[in-house]
Amino acid sequence: MxxxxxxxxxxxxxxxxxxxxxxxxAGLFSERAGIFDIGLEGKILASAFLSAAFAFYTGxxxxxxxxxxxxxxxxxxxxxxxxxxxRGNQLISGVAINFLASGITVVVGEAxxxxxxxxxxxxxxxxxxxxxxxxxxxxxxxxxxxxxxxxLLSGHSILVYFGLLCVPLTWWVLYRTRFGLRLxxxxxxxxxxxxxxxxxxGLRYAAVMICGVLCGFAGAYLATALSxxxxxxxxxGRGFIALAALIFAKWRPWYALGATFxxxxxxAFGNRYQSLDLFGVDIPTQFMQALPYxxxxxxxxxxxxxxxxxxxxxxxxxxxx
Amino acid sequence: MTITRTLMGAAATLALSAGLAAAQDSEPGLIIDLGxxxxxxxxxxxxxxxxxxxxxxxxxxxxxxxxxxxQREQTMRRMAERGANPVVVLGFANASTLEAVAPDYPxxxxxxxxxxxxxxxxxxxxxxxxxxxxxxxxMAGMASETGTVSFIGGMDVPLISKFACGYAQGVKAVNPDAxxxxxxxxxxxxxxxxxxxxxxxTRSQISQGSDVVFAAAGxxxxxxxxxxxxxGILSIGVDSNQNHLxxxxxxxxxxxxxxxxxxxxxxxxxxxxxxTGITVMGxxxxxxxxxMDENNADLITEEMIxxxxxxxxxxxxxxxxxxxxxSDNSCPVDL
Numbered sequence: 001m002x003x004x005x006x007x008x009x010x011x012x013x014x015x016x017x018x019x020x021x022x023x024x025x026a027g028l029f030s031e032r033a034g035i036f037d038i039g040l041e042g043k044i045l046a047s048a049f050l051s052a053a054f055a056f057y058t059g060x061x062x063x064x065x066x067x068x069x070x071x072x073x074x075x076x077x078x079x080x081x082x083x084x085x086x087r088g089n090q091l092i093s094g095v096a097i098n099f100l101a102s103g104i105t106v107v108v109g110e111a112x113x114x115x116x117x118x119x120x121x122x123x124x125x126x127x128x129x130x131x132x133x134x135x136x137x138x139x140x141x142x143x144x145x146x147x148x149x150x151x152l153l154s155g156h157s158i159l160v161y162f163g164l165l166c167v168p169l170t171w172w173v174l175y176r177t178r179f180g181l182r183l184x185x186x187x188x189x190x191x192x193x194x195x196x197x198x199x200x201x202g203l204r205y206a207a208v209m210i211c212g213v214l215c216g217f218a219g220a221y222l223a224t225a226l227s228x229x230x231x232x233x234x235x236x237g238r239g240f241i242a243l244a245a246l247i248f249a250k251w252r253p254w255y256a257l258g259a260t261f262x263x264x265x266x267x268a269f270g271n272r273y274q275s276l277d278l279f280g281v282d283i284p285t286q287f288m289q290a291l292p293y294x295x296x297x298x299x300x301x302x303x304x305x306x307x308x309x310x311x312x313x314x315x316x317x318x319x320x321x
Numbered sequence: 322m323t324i325t326r327t328l329m330g331a332a333a334t335l336a337l338s339a340g341l342a343a344a345q346d347s348e349p350g351l352i353i354d355l356g357x358x359x360x361x362x363x364x365x366x367x368x369x370x371x372x373x374x375x376x377x378x379x380x381x382x383x384x385x386x387x388x389x390x391x392q393r394e395q396t397m398r399r400m401a402e403r404g405a406n407p408v409v410v411l412g413f414a415n416a417s418t419l420e421a422v423a424p425d426y427p428x429x430x431x432x433x434x435x436x437x438x439x440x441x442x443x444x445x446x447x448x449x450x451x452x453x454x455x456x457x458x459x460m461a462g463m464a465s466e467t468g469t470v471s472f473i474g475g476m477d478v479p480l481i482s483k484f485a486c487g488y489a490q491g492v493k494a495v496n497p498d499a500x501x502x503x504x505x506x507x508x509x510x511x512x513x514x515x516x517x518x519x520x521x522x523t524r525s526q527i528s529q530g531s532d533v534v535f536a537a538a539g540x541x542x543x544x545x546x547x548x549x550x551x552x553g554i555l556s557i558g559v560d561s562n563q564n565h566l567x568x569x570x571x572x573x574x575x576x577x578x579x580x581x582x583x584x585x586x587x588x589x590x591x592x593x594x595x596x597t598g599i600t601v602m603g604x605x606x607x608x609x610x611x612x613m614d615e616n617n618a619d620l621i622t623e624e625m626i627x628x629x630x631x632x633x634x635x636x637x638x639x640x641x642x643x644x645x646x647x648s649d650n651s652c653p654v655d656l
Contacts, residue, residue, distance in 0.1 A: 008528040012521055116359035116386075118540075121547065121566070227516045228547045231540050232357065236515050271504070271518070271525045285477065286508050 007147045009268050014156065015226065017264025018163045019044065019218040023242035024249065024256045025170050026214035032174065032251055033207030034187035034312040036090045039079055039097030040215055041239025047072040047219025049105040052119040052230035053112060055126040061224050064126065068223070069216030075101065076212030084204045087316030098239075106232045117232040119223075128157035128225035157225040159217060166214070170253040183207055187310035190317040200317045218242075244296040250307045266292045349374075349587045350405025352396055353386040354412040356513045356539040362560040363539060363579060367411050367434070369561075370580030374587040382587065390510060393418045401426040407444070407590045409583055411435070413480050414510070419443065430595050432586045434579055435480060437599055444597045446582045450480070451487030452636050453575045453609030454535070455643045456629050457557050458491020460611065461533040462499055463625050464555055464572055465492075471502035471531035473522050473545050475538035476512040479647055481505065484537040484559070484575075486652035487643055493654050495628065501654070502526050506541050516544025523548035523556075533557065533572060546571060555620065558612070568616040576612045578602060605637045 023040045030037040047068035055064025075097050082093040106117035113119055136154035140146045174180035182203055185193045190200045218238070223230045241263055248262075249255035270288040351371050356364045371382055383405050385396050393415060400408045401422070407430035410419060416436040423431050423440040430442050437445040461470045472488050474481035489501045504522050506512040519541035523534055527548075534549050535557040536542035542559060543566070549556035550567035558564065558574035565571075582602060589595040602608020611629065613621065635641040644653050 005528075008525070012525060012528075016521060114359075116357040118357075118359060118543075121543070222517060227520055227544050229516075229543075231514055231516050231543065233511070233514055234517060236511060236517070268521070268525070271522050272529075285505060289507055 003144075004147065005272075007152050009265070009272055011152050011155075012268035012271065013261060013264040014152070014160060015264075016267045017261045018156075018160045019221050019226070019238050020242045020245060020260035020263055021163045021257060022166070022214050022218035022221065023239055024245045024260050025166055025253065026211040026218070027243055027246045028170065028249075028251055028253060028256055029183070029207045029214070030211035031246065031313055032187045032310055033183050033204050034190060034310055034315065034317070035079070035083055035204055035208055035211075036094065036314045037079065037208070037211060038091060038094035038240075038243060039075060039101075040211075040242055041235055041237065042094075042098035042101030043072040043075050043212060043215035044219040044222065044235040044239050045098075045105055045233070046075055046101040047216040048223035048234055049109060049119070049219075049230045051216075051220035052122060052223040053109070055122055055224050056119055056229070059124070059126050061122075061126055061128050064224055065216070065220045068220035069213055072216035072219060073209060073212040076208050076215070080205050080208040083316065084201055084208070087318065090314055090316075102233065105230070109230065109232070117230075119230040122224060122228040126224070127228055128159060128221075130155050131158055131161070157221070159221045159225055163217070163221075164257075167253050167257045170256075174253065179206075184310075186317075187312050190312050191320065194317075194319060200319075204317075215239075241292060241296065244299055247307045247309075248299045251310065263292050263295070266295060347404050347406040348381050348383055349590055350383040350385075350400040350403070350408045351583065352400060352408065352410045352415075353384065354410075354414070355387050355390070355510050358386055360513075360540045361543060361563060361566070362558075363577070364411060366561045366577065366579040367409070367583045370583035371587065373580065374584050378588070378591065380587075380591065390414075394422060397422045397431075398425075401429045401431075406430055407432050407586055407595055409434070409586055411579070413478065430590060430597065432582075432595075434582055440597075442597055444586065444595060445599045446586070447599065447601055448577050448579075448608050449601060449603035449643075449645075450484050450575070450577065450609060451490075451643045451645050452604050453577065453611065454484045454487030454537075455491035455494070455636070455641075456604075456611050456633055457535060457573055457575045458488035458493075459495050459629050459632060460491075460573055460621065460625055461488070461535060461555075461557060462492040462495035463628065464620070465496070465499065465533045467530045467532045468496065468498060469500040469502065469530035470533040471523075471526040471529075471535070472504070473519060473526070473534060473536045473538055473541070474503070474505040475507075475541055476510060477505040477508050479650060481537055482650075482652070483646040484535075486646040486654070488535050489652065489654045490643055491632075494632070500530070502529055502531055506538055513539035513541060515541050516547070519544030520548035524552065527552050527554055535559070535575070537575070562612040562614065564612055564614050564616040569619065571617060572620050573617055574612040576610045578608050578610070581608065603637075604633055 050071035051064040051068030054067035055061045082088040083090040109117040133154035136150040140150040186203045194200050245259035249259040353364050358368050409432040411434050413436040419438050423443050432444045434446045472485045485503045492499045523545045533555045536545035537559045546556045550570040555572040560577045563574045
């Protein structure tokens, strides 16, 4: 593996990690406020579908993105209603959302386009174009820095850069603003927040909605940037991988970046080296492709340190009388 | 309350009698496989064949689309019990199920595409994909400027390796020094429906120098062709004619006439002369072919066609033996 090969794998990893990163940060907001969300997958799927559909109808990818966010927000609202207002079981609500999204995208897609749940291919302005960063061409020739800047960092869709920007943003919101402090508190000890006169319900809804917006970005990125259109079940378990990454990252934004990038890297590595000859031992394709999932199991089994979830996570808040 | 119940009862009776009515005349049945009816590929081709039969004969047929793996047996039995005859199932994944179901319905004929099931009432239609892939491989070898071409398969199964092996042999036939990169999308049926991964695999292959990519991956192939068009390299479609998806980027398509298989099965059965056993659809009976139309006319030179046609004739005449991966689960050229 030469230097250029490494750059190309990292480049691919960055693309593959971006939807995971959005979803992971989405889950981070929700779970930090004490609402477990295994409906990330469903939200990504719904957003991918509606963003592709609207981008196709309007020919404008930004309207598509907006529609994707709206779709994801609607599912978030259902989750909020079920688990905050009606104090239902958050896991069950999440599962329901996944099923709902998986079914409804195909049914509506078939009704609108008659293509068996696919949307037509998106062309031109209906997709996110790749952006060339300034001076990318000028410094390409420079050793080391040239390829890193021109090939690795430049040439992604705008959502990739936005996703990377979301990491410090999330950190800042959670740790440097009053809203963030309250949001974290509501996930640890909602009674204390309530005593201080802050609305627990309001904060949790806010967190769930932020989660919806970020999942919207993840879905739109899948359908309108990585590929050109929606295909049924195209989220392919990324919501669950993001959830695993969230636990791996111990519910912290910078760790989330690292964890999702690691998953992206494994995926990219598996794509590039389908059969790998390691010290004379031939590692089969199947193993390489299963690597992200094996890693997930290892992580969830608790090998990577203790991951302590927000203390009030998963429990509906009932006000004392 | 009672009125509603009576109404519901009446509706149920009606539904039952409708079911019985359907059972009396034996219309053919088609079970669309997991990729989905409009996968622009294998299943769509079968659907097109059935539609053509409807247009030509004015007949009707029953159609069910599988939603998941667990529905196979249930759906096959339901079709047979409804009195559909013949029941056409698509894809190798149905073989073991059909093996068990077919003996229970001796009166019903079954047709399976892409796999051999040895039962007295089963017609197995298999294609010489290795021959068609060989021809498009030759085209890829001639069109490539870098000397590196690639292949993306869907699920990692022997049938897809048959495509890959034929393709690689074709490439090597015109350019013995060519490098052929072969990747599979995954090991589960989800691999037929993951365009994002398909696109990523394509980009990975492009970074390794490939400038012609052949996708035999169902719905995943849509992502492959898209990525190839985005990155400005050539691609080769599969099963249906996919040249129109990205005019000027899709070099050709390895067409597998599943539509003819379905059409012939329906027609033969209506005439009461469906023969069970194994049917091989190859180059000589146009079961497989490379697609030419106005979308790829500029990409393919006269010279290329001449070479490929010559090879095609030689294969039909038996002068060129394209190795079939399924015959011994190995490939003479390095994959």
